[in-house]
Amino acid sequence: MAEIPTLEPAQEVAQAGGASPQRKRSWLVLIIAAVVVLAAAGAGAWLFLGHSDSKSKTARAAVKPAGPAIYVALDPPFVTNFEADQVVRFLQLSVEVMTHDAPTVDIIKANDPIVRNDLLLLFSNQKYADISTSAGKERLRSEALAAVRKVVAENGGKPDNVEAIYFTSFVMQ
Numbered sequence: 001m002a003e004i005p006t007l008e009p010a011q012e013v014a015q016a017g018g019a020s021p022q023r024k025r026s027w028l029v030l031i032i033a034a035v036v037v038l039a040a041a042g043a044g045a046w047l048f049l050g051h052s053d054s055k056s057k058t059a060r061a062a063v064k065p066a067g068p069a070i071y072v073a074l075d076p077p078f079v080t081n082f083e084a085d086q087v088v089r090f091l092q093l094s095v096e097v098m099t100h101d102a103p104t105v106d107i108i109k110a111n112d113p114i115v116r117n118d119l120l121l122l123f124s125n126q127k128y129a130d131i132s133t134s135a136g137k138e139r140l141r142s143e144a145l146a147a148v149r150k151v152v153a154e155n156g157g158k159p160d161n162v163e164a165i166y167f168t169s170f171v172m173q
Contacts, residue, residue: 069163072097072108077169078120084128091123091131094169097148101161107152108162118147132172141165 077094097108108115122143130136149159 067100069098069100070102070105071166072099072105073168074112074116074119078116078123080120080124082124082126082128089128090171090173091126092169092171093123093167095119095144096166096168097162098164098166099161100163101158104152104157104161107155107157108148111151111155115148115151118151119144122147128172137167137170141167 074095074097077092079090079092081088081090083089099105099108123140126140131140145162145165148165149162152162153159
């Protein structure tokens with residue numbers, strides 16, 4: 001009689017197309033590692049791009065202006081003289097203050113003499129060469145904003161509520 005070859009159990013599995021238990025375990029470890037890496041990447045992206053806590057939401061709400069802009073005209077226009085190269089020159093400025101806060105408007109109007117005094121001193125200390133350029137005018141505008149914010153802060157208001165100063169007329173002679 002002819003001898004029939006018999007296969008060992010591990011050989012039968014390998015020949016049948018199945019994987020050994022060692023191979024199944026290595027694939028399982030690779031799949032679990034891939035899932036962990038993808039989960040970590042997704043969590044990192046969510047935290048970096050889309051997640052915002054309640055503090056940043058309240059900060060964004062505080063920055064968002066409430067209602068329309070309110071403009072306070074400081075009338076009459078400011079007129080001051082200054083020297084430029086041994087010649088007396090004149091500067092006339094019409095100024096408006098912008099805010100979104102009604103109580104800040106009340107503080108500015110109630111302290112109009114102080115605001116006008118501080119701005120008049122600021123405008124009269126300018127040099128012709130400095131304010132004849134657009135960069136000089138912008139610097140003067142930012143200094144005027146700081147002066148108005150200072151008055152508002154000294155009188156119990158929030159200086160950041162004074163958002164901008166605009167020169168609606170700027171005449172030098």
